[in-house]
Amino acid sequence: MSTGFDPSAEVERSEIDDLAQGFVACPADRAEVYRQAGYWVGLPLDSILREAAARWPGKCAVVDPRERWTFAELDAAADRIGSALLDxxxxxxxxVLLQLPNSCRFAVALFGLLRAGVVPVMCLPGHRSAELGHFAQVSGAVGLIITDQAGGFDYRQMAAELVREHPRLTRVLVDGEPGDFQRWSDVTDHAGPVAQFSVPDPSLPALLLVSGGTTGLPKLIPRTHDDYRYNAVACAQAYGMTGDDVYLVALPAGHNFPLACPGLLGSMTVGATTIFTDDPSPEAAFALIDKHQVTVTGLVNALAKLWAQACDWEPVLPTSLRVVQVGGSRMMPDEARFIRENLSAGTQQIFGMAEGMLNFTRPGDPIEVVDNVQGRPMSPHDEMKVVDEFGDEVAPGEEGELLVRGPYTLSGYYRADEANARSFSPDGFYRSGDRVRIFTDGPRAGYVEVTGRIKDVIHRGGETVSASDLEEHLNSHPAIADAAAVALPDEYLGEKICAAVVFKGAPITLAELHEFLDDRGVSAHTKPDALAPMRSLPKTAVGKVDKKQILATLAQA
Incomplete structure (x- = not known):
């Protein structure tokens, strides 16, 4: 096992080290349009922090229960850490795989990596060895930054397994007790001279986000310096954010939503302070909102509903909230109304994807719009098509699959040729897998309503879970003959995961199944919430598992 940073022991560099290998660039003609429109300005993503430090040096940039950093301090830390990483x-x-919990240290690590030109792969705290091993393999990652343990899970043990299985992953940095690895503080405490950093190509990836995993293991989403900077700037502008706002990161910070929609990065573009919490419970979050007078946050539907309910009993209420973005899965009108009436009159719907395209309702939109639709495109250059099952555009106002492209939507997943062949149309539109209608008249004209989905996924508590990926794990259990993962409605999670299972003989319990999935390194949020034994799985006329019939059977049970 390699535990440190001996440059002489580097794995021989090869073409996999070339960041551009397997990256699908935006076509030159469209890229020029975005530059001429002023969306792409040719600056590296970390320039957001550099500019904030120049404009508001003494203002507080990030805060958590243990630390606070001004913009100038955070910018200096990025220089110091970037230099240490190069040294x-x-x-x-x-x-480098970045997997840290919500904290100022997440922001410090993120900007240190960006300053050095190192591309972070934005892993989430719930990801386990199955996902991280996949990310390491696809990306060619040479490093991993983790905490020692959190939520009862020891990340160092997972790191040891990853290092054994992925020879290129030679450098592991641990925030906390390092065990066999290197302390992250060895990097943060670096006292050497500041390096002369190279200027990255703004058209190449600045970071790699993680897809929701709609088919198989999650895919890597390359977000370039140009497109992600525009994403953050435009989101902050659309929400009318100013330096007087305070943003709360309540969702995992590595998500696109709290990272740049507007999130941490968008807040920085206007000089707003970002508060981190790793405890999104109403009691803890409401206390933080009151203490720091938080004005903006983003929540998944299930968490927003819980917060709205908690306003009936919590002694401290989130009265300072000006904007509450709610997204992650389709929200019914009565749910939107309940959240708006009980949590914040500034509740706004957001429908988007880490792949790029964002739609949201705006400040000042009529209540009828806010409660019933999922928003309109962020950018004037967002392009949307709604198509039928044959790929032909439907009549205006009719339902179909949403296809999108634009100045902040990817042109291809990273190093994923097969997925790209399925996920993009010949003219470069991304197939979202969402069933929508776009209104053509009245107060909803131009707004999108999500009516369902085409891809086989489960939206559990704001996380997108691939049914097919989970089924692959389930079918590998020696006691299971056949399995299907289906979504059941849940008051708190939105949807919960039910494993409909045909056993070969004696059944196993849900706890035993969870233990098996833990051993396979399956993420915590993808494990079934319920287990439903069945004699056989119903099939359609063409021999596919009939999940509609499974749901009907479960509803009658």
Missing amino acids: LGFHAGDR
Whole structure:
């Protein structure tokens, strides 16, 4: 096992080290349109922090229960950490798996990596060895930054397994007790001179987000310096954010939503302060909102509903909230109304994807719009098509699958040729997998309503879970002959995961199944909430598992 940063022991560099290998660039003609429109300004993503430090040096940038950093302090830390990373053997363009909980240290690590030109792969705290191993393999990552343990899970044990299985992953940094690895504080406390950083190509990936995993293991989403900077700036402008706002990161910070929609990055573009919490419970969150007078946050539907309910009993209420973004899965009108009436009159719906395209309702939109639709496109250059099952555009106002492209939507997943062949139309539109209608007249004209989905996914508590990926794990159990993962409605999670299972002989319990999935490194949020034994799985006329019939059977049970 390699535990440190001996540059002389580097794995021989090869074409996999080339960041551009397997990256699908935006076509030159559209890229020029976005530059001419002023969306793409040719600056690196970390320039957001550099500019904030110049404009508001003494203003508080990020806060958590243990630390607070001004913009100037955070910018200096990015210089120091970026220099340390280069001194320790990293190269601009290297990929590093970043998996830290919500904290100022997440922001410090993120900007340190960006400053060095190292590309962070934005892992979530719930990801386990199955996902991280996949990310390491696809990205060619050479490093991993983790906490020691959180939520009862020891990330160092997972790291040891990853290092054994992925020879290129030679550098592990641990925030806390490092065990066999290197302390993250060795990097943060670096006292050497500041490096002369190279300027990255703004058209190449600044970071790699993680897809919701609609088919198989999650895919890597390359977000370029140009497109992600525009994403953050435009979101903050659309929500009317100013330096007087305070943003609360209540969802995992590595998500696109709290990272740049407007999130941490968008807040920085206007000089707003960002508060981190790793406890989104109403009691803890409401206390933080009151203490810091938080004005903006983003929540998944299930959490927003819980917060709205908690306003009936919590002694401290989130009265300072000006805007509450709610998204992650389709929200019914009565749910939207309940959240708006009980949590914040400034509740706004957001429908988007880490792949790019964002739609949201705006400040000042009529209540009828806010409660019933999921928003309109963020950018004037967002392009949307609604197509039928044959790929032909439907009549205006009719339902179909949403296809999108634009100045902040990817042109291809990273190093995923097969997925790209399925996920993009010949003219470069991304197939969202969402069934929608776009209104053509009245107060909803131009707004999108999500009516369902085409891809086989489960939206559990704001996380998108691939049914097919979970089924692959389920079918590998020696006691299971056949399995299907289906979504059941849940008051708090929105949807919960039910495993409909045909056993070969004696059944196993849900706890035993969870233990098996833990051993396979399956993420916590993808494990079934319920287990439904069945004699056989019903099939359609063409031999596919009939999930509609499974749901009908379960509803009668």
